[in-house]
Amino acid sequence: MxxxxxxxxxxxxxxxxxxxxxxxxxxxxxxxxxxxxxxxxxxxxxxxxxxxxxxxxxxxxxxxxxxxxxxxxxxxxxxxxxxxxxxxxxxxxxxxxxxxxxxxxxxxAVTVAVAEHWRGAGKGSDNVLGMVVSTGVGGGLILGGRLIDGASGNAGHIGHIVVDPGGMPCACGGRGCLEAIARGPALAAWAQAEGWRAEQDLASATARDLAADAARGHPIAVAAMRRAGRALGIGIASATHLCDLDVVAIGGGLAQAGPLLFNPIEATFRAHARMEFARHVRVVPAALGQTAGLVGAAALVFEGDSYWHAG
Amino acid sequence: MxxxxxxxxxxxxxxxxxxxxxxxxxxxxxxxxxxxxxxxxxxxxxxxxxxxxxxxxxxxxxxxxxxxxxxxxxxxxxxxxxxxxxxxxxxxxxxxxxxxxxxxxxxxAVTVAVAEHWRGAGKGSDNVLGMVVSTGVGGGLILGGRLIDGASGNAGHIGHIVVDPGGMPCACGGRGCLEAIARGPALAAWAQAEGWRAEQDLASATARDLAADAARGHPIAVAAMRRAGRALGIGIASATHLCDLDVVAIGGGLAQAGPLLFNPIEATFRAHARMEFARHVRVVPAALGQTAGLVGAAALVFEGDSYWHAG
Incomplete structure (x- = not known):
């Protein structure tokens, strides 16, 4: 073995x-x-x-x-x-x-969530939402210790939970999806419209730059992290109430902003996730780094009983 | 047997x-x-x-x-x-x-959802959200053919998905929950504030009255069904994207309003559930009546492999 x-x-x-x-x-x-x-x-x-x-x-x-x-x-x-x-x-x-x-x-995004459940921040918990917040907002759901595939293998699309019904159009064709607000490029565009790095070409001003500027105290960059954090907190509250989670593990480029992102996530999440059973949920940074996708992909084979329910 | x-x-x-x-x-x-x-x-x-x-x-x-x-x-x-x-x-x-x-x-609400999956509108589908819309808005989730319990048996709380983040306070302590808008008493109160049965004691003007008046074409009652339908459509879109559902079966008193409720649900659901995998989802009235709860309770025993994963 x-x-x-x-x-x-x-x-x-x-x-x-x-x-x-x-x-x-x-x-x-x-x-x-x-x-x-x-x-x-x-x-x-x-x-x-x-x-x-x-x-x-x-x-x-x-x-x-x-x-x-x-x-x-x-x-x-x-x-x-x-x-x-x-x-x-x-x-x-x-x-x-x-x-x-x-x-x-x-x-x-599913393999990253699997990795966090198998060997990362969700290890030992049976009900985990793993998220990747970077160019897009993706995720994967493990409930009752089993990966949830859904009808077509697409369960886990937390990025298309609606967090602002009258809000920004989303690339999916909908409106007010979490991803439309919290994906890196959308945040950078929002920040630039507010005056952040106004002189720079938007394509080269990334969410990582935004996170780095927030860490240096740039007020618009800090506000962008709050904006993302609020949207993420609402989406995570909805997912928690629907799925009765133990742990939400967030990785991806934007998660590198640390407390500047996680503090507003936590504040909004706690304001909306008020059912008593939601109190024990932990929203934490993902524990695995760049190789999480490989680790989760391997788990599809090593731990097929938990993570592979197809032919 | x-x-x-x-x-x-x-x-x-x-x-x-x-x-x-x-x-x-x-x-x-x-x-x-x-x-x-x-x-x-x-x-x-x-x-x-x-x-x-x-x-x-x-x-x-x-x-x-x-x-x-x-x-x-x-x-x-x-x-x-x-x-x-x-x-x-x-x-x-x-x-x-x-x-x-x-x-x-x-x-x-979980046993009703189980009943709809076992013998009702979700029969033959592996990924079903069953909902009860009456005094509250509750539900249960069956994914991959198995009842989802969540960390504490509380999975399925679709009523506390956030559909209007800046909206009405909810009894749970949050804000803008689906239940705060679409539960019968909240809808009746909204309609009365708009002028519906202004002379009647609110406690005796129920959601069933509202549904009946809508069926007779009362404009405020019809508007109340649209209001509920919009909130339900948004919540169901979020649940569909997160869980990749096949069928959403809606029962409870408000569902008795029929197309007056289901048409606005469908319109809002389709406007927000735009991921390609969401297209095949069917949002339908529950098929079982008053005894659904008994049927689902029985299924916990008859079909324990699917519906009972606890001790």
Whole structure:
């Protein structure tokens, strides 16, 4: 058992990473590359090139987190920020490459949530919402100790909980979604409209810059963190009342702002999550870092009873 | 198997019902009484009196739905509208009375949702939100074919999803909860403030009156249904995005308004639930009537693999 390893793959619009993960959730070997703007086969060749760099080991399966949307569990992926892949048969390609191994593919925010439940901030709790707040706002739900897939593998879309019904249009076509307010680019645009880094090109003024400026006390940047925190606190209160959670673990670029973000989250969350059963919920920073996606992808294989309920 | 029966009990602030339910979900014998304003032992004696009226049968267990909140799964109940029971050991009392049988107690909105999943509008779907919209707004969640209990048995509290963050105070202590807007008494109060039945005592002007007046075309009553429908549509959109549902089944007094309520629910739901995976969701009236609570209570025993994950 101890020498079994899972090949883990984490594919997003910014980077691709592959690794070998042990049963304890440790990433033993790791390769990564920026995601290029190339066609479907060019992207696949890069995945194979990264895989070729990994050492030979005793693999028991392949676990993958990939940007959504996707046909699930078929693993035909159309990542929003990877126009080269539209209905790309990622799971089928990996099955061809590893014909003797189980191959399991899920949304990359889901694998991060799984990682936080398996080895991170949600370890030991049965009811966990894991969130990633960066370019988008995504998540995954573990309830009763089991990953919740939903009807089409899309459970966990906390970014599209409605937190301001008359508010900003969302890219999804709706209005007032959490993501429309709290995603990094929306926050940076809001801050710039308020006068933050007015001289800078918006595309190069990122949410990480905003978080860093907030840490230095820039009043508009601090207000942007409060704005995000309020929206997040409302969304988390709704999720808590609906799902009766133990732990909400928040990662992603914006979470790097620390208490400047988590304090307003906590204040708004406590103001709205007033049912007695919600009192024990802990809203905490994610414990795992950049490799969370690989750890969670590996858990789809190592802990299939908890995290994989598809064929 | 065919001659096995479950003793089902449904206890709320308005009425108490007991019945014998067969494995197909049919209620064979049925007794009910109004819930009196008496002390803890007086309430228990009434439960026992109802049970004594039922015929002798081959019981395999006892299932109970009871108004919350409660300590779960201990089944120590403190129903909001039954001041006589505070931490009343309902499950323990029933175990004393039926020492050889399993006794299972859950929230009464949860048992209604279970019934709709087992034998009602959600039958055949794995991801169902069942809702009860009447004096309060409650619910229960079935995901992946399993009842979701949450950390303390309180999952399903859709009434306390936030649909209007700056809106009306809610009895829970929060603000802008779905229940604060769409519960019958709040709607009736809103309508009366707008001029509906201004001469009538509010306590006697109920949500059923409001639904009936809406059916007759009373403009304020129709507007009240739209108001409720908008709030419900937003809350259901949030729940759908978070949980990736197949079916939302809505029962309770307000649902009797039919299309006058369901049309605005549908319009608002579709405006906000814009993720592609949400398109297939059906929002429908509950299929079971007054005995849904008994049917769901029985399912806690008959279908424990799906609906009972506690000791």
């Amino acid at each position: 101890g020498d079994e390893r899972v090949l883990a793959i984490d594919i997003g619009g910014t980077k691709m990473a592959v690794g070998i993960v042990d049963p304890g959730g440790r990433v033993e070997s790791y390769e990564r590359a920026e995601t290029p703007k190339v066609d479907a086969e060019g992207l696949w060749r890069l995945v194979e090139a990264l895989l070729d760099k990994l050492p030979e080991t005793n693999l028991v399966g392949v676990g993958v987190g990939c940007g959504g949307p996707m046909q699930w569990p078929a693993g035909e992926v159309s990542p929003l920020n990877m126009p080269g892949w539209r209905n790309f048969p990622l799971r089928a390609r990996l099955r061809e490459r590893y014909p003797s191994l189980p191959v399991r593919v899920h949304n990359d | 065919g001659d096995e029966r479950v003793l089902a009990i449904d206890i709320g602030g308005t009425k108490m019902a007991v019945g014998i339910v067969d494995p197909g979900g049919r209620v064979e014998s049925y007794e009910r009484a109004e819930t009196p304003k008496v002390d803890a032992e007086g309430l228990w004696r009434l439960v026992e009196a109802l049970l004594d009226k039922l015929p002798e049968t081959n019981l395999v267990g006892v299932g109970v739905g009871c108004g919350g909140p409660m300590q779960w799964p201990a089944g120590e109940v403190s129903p909001l509208n039954m001041p006589g029971w505070r931490n009343f050991p309902l499950r323990a009392r029933l175990r004393e009375r039926y020492p050889s049988l399993p006794v299972r107690v859950h929230n009464d």
